[in-house]
Amino acid sequence: MLQSHVLSSGETINPLLPAVPDLVWSAVVFVIILVFFWFRVLPNVKAMLDARSAAIEGNIEKAAAAQQEAEEALAKYTAQLAEARAEAGSIREAARADGSKIIAEEKQTAAAEASRILSTAEAQLQANRQAVLVGLKGEVGELALDLAARVIGEILSKDDKSQAMVDRFLKDLDTSEKAAK
């Protein structure tokens, strides 16, 4: 302030004419600022911006990859589901076929069993009939002889002759029976 009073009383300074120290220090200060921004600040900022855009691009790529993966998984799942459905259908179909086959087999077995039982019963019946017939043959013969002896009044001995006669009679009876059928 003292200086300015002194100066204002004397000559005034032209503010447009640069003083040497002013120029020197202005240049020094500006060079410091320029070098600092050029070699320190802006490279840091550039590296950070590159990293940032790389990160953004990386994230977008990652999202796209995830999307594709999800789509693939969905397709795979759908395919598996269809496959499982088809398999279930075929299993059901096979089961149905098996079932009907088993039923048919069972039916066949049952029918065979029934016919077997029937034929056994028939054979049994036949045998019974045969036995009855044989028994009857004897008894009817005896009865007839007895009856005839009583009618004739003599006892017909049980010789071969009478026996043959009885047999012939019964045979005639048999044949007449068959003819009646």
Place this chain on the structure above:
Amino acid sequence: MLAEASSEGGFVGPSINEFFPPAIFFAGTPFEINRIILIRFLMTALLVLLFWLGTRRMKIVPGRFQSLIEMGLDLVRVNIAEDLLGRKDGRRFLPLLTAIFFGVLAMNLPGVVPGLNVAGSSLIGFPLVLAVVAYVTFIYAGLRKHPGTFLKASLFPPGVPWPIYFIVTPIEFFSIFVLRPITLALRLLMNMVAGHLLLVLCFTATWWFLESAPGFLKLFSVGTFAFGLIFSLFEILVAVLQAYVFTLLTTVYIQLALAEEH
């Protein structure tokens, strides 16, 4: 600054000698340091410190402080350099443009900082150095891009009948190679000088009204103080605006030098 009010009772406004404070170190040598030079050192140190802290460990996802720093740097990178020069040339001249913007801003701001009270750019040296740098840069850009034809195309714009060159060429020479650096330097210098004188006037007047004015005239100090506050806010705007304008014009000059017609 406050001592401008004279002790005899009459009010003395600030003079241009405001900007020539006494030397503090190395008086009389080319390295003389006065108060304004010290303010320049201080602001340079603060600027370097701020951006050193702000860009030391930059993260991909920025915090609050880094966002602010990035916003400032993006103003120059995106809104000035890449907008006007395109990506490639914008990147080439970005260090210079960034240094000019933040250098001018840092030198302008102390004009409104209480205790500092004077802008580092209110001495002709700083605006002049920057103007010379801008001048050399745009001529270099033109000569590098259009070697041989830059000067001719600048001084003899194509598509003009030859007799007109007698008028056009001196005008072009004067406006491109003389006026551009001078206007760059003077615009910044005069804005800062005028702003400082205005603030000194307001606050010395406030002091004078309080101290020396008789009776109720002391109330005028309230008005002058309010004006001082308003102009302080206005000076903040001017400080940012002049930094922007200086950087923008430098970019425009580079762009014109790079343009095809030249």
